[in-house]
Amino acid sequence: MTRGAFIVIEGLDRSGKSTQAAALLARLHAEGIPAALHKFPDRTTPIGQMIDAYLRSEAELDDRAVHLLFSANRWELAAQLNATLAAGTTVLCDRYAFSGAVFSTSKGLPAAWCRAPDAGLPAPDLTLFLDIAPEHARARGGYGAERYENEAMQARVRELFARMGESGDAGMWVTVDAGQAQDAVARDVWTAFEPFARGVEGKVGQLWP
Numbered sequence: 031m032t033r034g035a036f037i038v039i040e041g042l043d044r045s046g047k048s049t050q051a052a053a054l055l056a057r058l059h060a061e062g063i064p065a066a067l068h069k070f071p072d073r074t075t076p077i078g079q080m081i082d083a084y085l086r087s088e089a090e091l092d093d094r095a096v097h098l099l100f101s102a103n104r105w106e107l108a109a110q111l112n113a114t115l116a117a118g119t120t121v122l123c124d125r126y127a128f129s130g131a132v133f134s135t136s137k138g139l140p141a142a143w144c145r146a147p148d149a150g151l152p153a154p155d156l157t158l159f160l161d162i163a164p165e166h167a168r169a170r171g172g173y174g175a176e177r178y179e180n181e182a183m184q185a186r187v188r189e190l191f192a193r194m195g196e197s198g199d200a201g202m203w204v205t206v207d208a209g210q211a212q213d214a215v216a217r218d219v220w221t222a223f224e225p226f227a228r229g230v231e232g233k234v235g236q237l238w239p
């Protein structure tokens with residue numbers, strides 16, 4: 031039975047993730063491929079509202095506590111995500127467990143501890159890492175005022191994303207040069223996605239592979 035493909039888009043702040051995710055979704059719809067887009071953190075749920083308050087520095091939370099909230103924010107959508115894929119709809123996620131692992135690890139939490147709460151979540155068929163140098167990302171219009179939006183943190187995160195991709199723990203991982211013009215990035219994203227355009231055979235995998 032053919033199911034929808036599960037595609038994750040990861041990258042630094044200002045790497046163009048949300049723009050590219052929206053462009054890919056529009057192209058999928060234009061090609062008649064059923065597709066849905068999710069964003070993590072999903073700030074609309076009660077858990078997401080706690081995360082949002084933390085990110086906007088309206089609330090203080092222990093590093094481990096907020097890490098678990100980010101993971102719980104994925105788990106609360108996991109059953110729906112699996113059902114959507116099973117129904118034949120391709121799912122795009124703007125950030126996922128890889129952001130969860132690398133952002134918290136870059137704060138100094140042990141890597142193995144950071145990965146544990148996400149074990150068993152649906153695993154993407156493909157992760158697109160939109161890679162951009164932090165100084166280039168900042169030049170695009172500057173970071174906002176949220177937590178983590180500073181060059182030192184973004185540089186550590188970029189390094190950890192690169193290692194995540196090389197480790198094999200992330201499954202199929204394609205690095206896209208996000209420093210290019212928007213159209214060129216979209217072209218590279220489509221090239222990587224195309225093998226999944228007709229859906230995927232077999233069950234959804236589980237983190238961590």
Ligand code: FDM
Nearest residue numbers: 070071100101125126129130133134178
């Ligand atoms: N972030 C995101 C985490 O620290 N852990 C996670 O699990 C996820 C999904 O939250 F700085 C961080 C990454 C980013 C911040 O994300 C908010 P958006 O994409 O900028 O809303």
Ligand code: MG
Nearest residue numbers: 043044176179
């Ligand atoms: Mg942000």
